[in-house]
Amino acid sequence: MLNLQDKDLLRQACLIDGDWIGADDGAVDDVTNPADGSVIGRVPRLGDAETRRAIEAAERAMPEWRGKTAKQRGLLLRRWHDLMLEHQEDLAALMTAEQGKPLDEARGEIGFAASFLEWFAEEGRRTYGEVIPSPMGDRRMMVVKQPVGVCAAITPWNFPAAMIARKAGPALAAGCTIVIKPAGQTPYSALAMGELAQRAGIPAGVVNVVTGDARAIGGAMTASPRVRKLSFTGSTGIGKLLLRQCADTVKKVSMELGGNAPFIVFDDADLEQAVEGAMLAKFRNAGQTCVCANRIFVQAGIHDAFVERLAARVAELRVGPGHEAGVEVGPLIDAAAADKVEQQLRDALAKGGKLHVGGERLSGNFLSPAVIAEATPEMACFSEETFGPLAPVFRFGEEAEVLRLANDTEYGLAAYCYTRDLGRAWRMSEGLDYGMVGINNGHVSTCEAPFGGVKESGLGREGARQGIEDYLEIKYVNMAI
Numbered sequence: 001m002l003n004l005q006d007k008d009l010l011r012q013a014c015l016i017d018g019d020w021i022g023a024d025d026g027a028v029d030d031v032t033n034p035a036d037g038s039v040i041g042r043v044p045r046l047g048d049a050e051t052r053r054a055i056e057a058a059e060r061a062m063p064e065w066r067g068k069t070a071k072q073r074g075l076l077l078r079r080w081h082d083l084m085l086e087h088q089e090d091l092a093a094l095m096t097a098e099q100g101k102p103l104d105e106a107r108g109e110i111g112f113a114a115s116f117l118e119w120f121a122e123e124g125r126r127t128y129g130e131v132i133p134s135p136m137g138d139r140r141m142m143v144v145k146q147p148v149g150v151c152a153a154i155t156p157w158n159f160p161a162a163m164i165a166r167k168a169g170p171a172l173a174a175g176c177t178i179v180i181k182p183a184g185q186t187p188y189s190a191l192a193m194g195e196l197a198q199r200a201g202i203p204a205g206v207v208n209v210v211t212g213d214a215r216a217i218g219g220a221m222t223a224s225p226r227v228r229k230l231s232f233t234g235s236t237g238i239g240k241l242l243l244r245q246c247a248d249t250v251k252k253v254s255m256e257l258g259g260n261a262p263f264i265v266f267d268d269a270d271l272e273q274a275v276e277g278a279m280l281a282k283f284r285n286a287g288q289t290c291v292c293a294n295r296i297f298v299q300a301g302i303h304d305a306f307v308e309r310l311a312a313r314v315a316e317l318r319v320g321p322g323h324e325a326g327v328e329v330g331p332l333i334d335a336a337a338a339d340k341v342e343q344q345l346r347d348a349l350a351k352g353g354k355l356h357v358g359g360e361r362l363s364g365n366f367l368s369p370a371v372i373a374e375a376t377p378e379m380a381c382f383s384e385e386t387f388g389p390l391a392p393v394f395r396f397g398e399e400a401e402v403l404r405l406a407n408d409t410e411y412g413l414a415a416y417c418y419t420r421d422l423g424r425a426w427r428m429s430e431g432l433d434y435g436m437v438g439i440n441n442g443h444v445s446t447c448e449a450p451f452g453g454v455k456e457s458g459l460g461r462e463g464a465r466q467g468i469e470d471y472l473e474i475k476y477v478n479m480a481i
């Protein structure tokens with residue numbers, strides 16, 4: 001099934017210091033296709049010792065890499081970007097095989113991933129310092145920005161390429177080197193990116209990719225005083241664990257963690273626009289994005305029409321293996337993910353939810369996308385991240401009430417609001433305790449904008465001009481003249 005034009009993009013070894021290596025003890029992990037459980041291949045199961053060697057390689061590569069000009073680094077990043085687009089079809093096929101998302105979405109993600117390399121190739125040239133007006137006549141004071149040092153990145157399976165590019169792009173542009181640990185379910189996209197980084201001419205040791213034992217690799221990364229920054233995307237639980245582990249060496253950290261996005265539709269919203277926004281915000285990547293609409297709040301006056309229209313649109317969604325033409329919703333990443341969504345569905349139905357469409361466990365990891373109305377805050381889907389194709393609709397009355405409900409969560413990543421009242425749009429965007437707000441728009445992610453959350457959704461921002469700051473240290477220089 002996996003018939004790549006460029007067979008060398010299927011790498012089954014790890015990239016350390018420019019060499020493709022296996023585990024010291026030869027251990028490997030199977031990588032399976034979530035659509036049918038078939039084994040795609042095997043990747044090395046590295047641990048502590050190999051990770052420490054990767055960190056040492058990254059440290060050795062630092063002086064030469066940071067010594068290049070931002071423009072020189074940018075040219076190499078740009079070449080990496082071009083190669084990703086040149087190999088978009090193969091990279092998308094690899095991603096669909098290991099992650100399950102429809103091929104069109106996978107192609108889109110490769111473009112999205114490459115956009116971060118291009119953006120930061122350019123942004124690296126704009127890491128300006130400043131001159132401070134001195135309070136003393138014989139002193140000059142300035143601020144310069146310098147690369148933070150060796151970085152470590154731990155990334156999830158839901159966006160196997162974009163989450164790597166969003167970290168490696170700014171790290172490399174800033175003059176840092178990096179050791180990347182992709183999710184166990186989706187190593188091939190990461191290894192193919194490593195291969196393309198090499199072909200782009202990025203020197204050995206600047207980009208290293210290690211697969212294997214998450215605890216051992218994460219332990220080596222966080223314990224090492226050589227690693228000066230950790231950037232993590234994944235669950236809030238593992239994020240907290242890594243934060244604790246980073247405390248001993250006081251590393252800089254970026255954390256992009258879970259979400260529980262409210263999607264709010266007021267009576268005055270454009271119904272069609274709101275439904276289409278909900279389709280995108282809820283069912284993209286089978287509901288497995290951290291910015292997915294988790295709770296859909298609809299005002300009483302438009303509620304029934306919205307539910308009816310949403311259910312009709314959801315019934316049209318084509319579910320199936322991602323490589324089949326026309327498929328819009330692929331499998332969930334694994335059985336545990338599908339079980340979790342099913343549990344939330346059962347819980348909602350037991351507590352009075354009304355199922356309008358879907359909700360069946362099809363074969364394997366496939367679920368038919370579901371819409372439940374009459375959802376209430378007592379249901380698990382109100383407080384837990386669903387990460388799957390289940391859309392619970394909550395009815396509300398007043399603006400103050402929905403704002404309180406929307407903010408009633410420990411998460412604070414993305415929120416969406418549909419209204420044609422300009423004043424309300426401002427009030428809601430200011431009142432929502434979230435890092436990102438979509439107004440009349442169900443898709444906010446782009447390389448030009450700062451992506452990230454507040455509260456337990458994380459620390460720091462990725463993308464945009466802010467995204468490179470997390471990879472830079474500020475140095476203040478005071479000179480007597």
Ligand SMILES: NC(=O)C1=CN([C@@H]2O[C@H](COP(=O)(O)OP(=O)(O)OC[C@H]3O[C@@H](n4cnc5c(N)ncnc54)[C@H](OP(=O)(O)O)[C@@H]3O)[C@@H](O)[C@H]2O)C=CC1
Pocket residue numbers: 154155156157158181182183184185212213214215217218219233234235236238239241242256257258259289290337385386387
């Ligand atoms: N914010 C987001 O985008 C994401 C949120 N999630 C949320 O998390 C839930 C569970 O998903 P899951 O895949 O388990 O997410 P995890 O947080 O467990 O995995 C994310 C990454 O962390 C790694 N990891 C896991 N344990 C450790 C550890 N002890 N030390 C260092 N690294 C570690 C994983 O490696 P390995 O794969 O090898 O275990 C993976 O690379 C989802 O259902 C969803 O709710 C999940 C993914 C992305």
Ligand SMILES: O=C(O)CCCC(=O)O
Pocket residue numbers: 158159233256288289290291444445
């Ligand atoms: O789930 C994430 O962590 C990234 C979401 C990217 C997107 O919205 O496309």
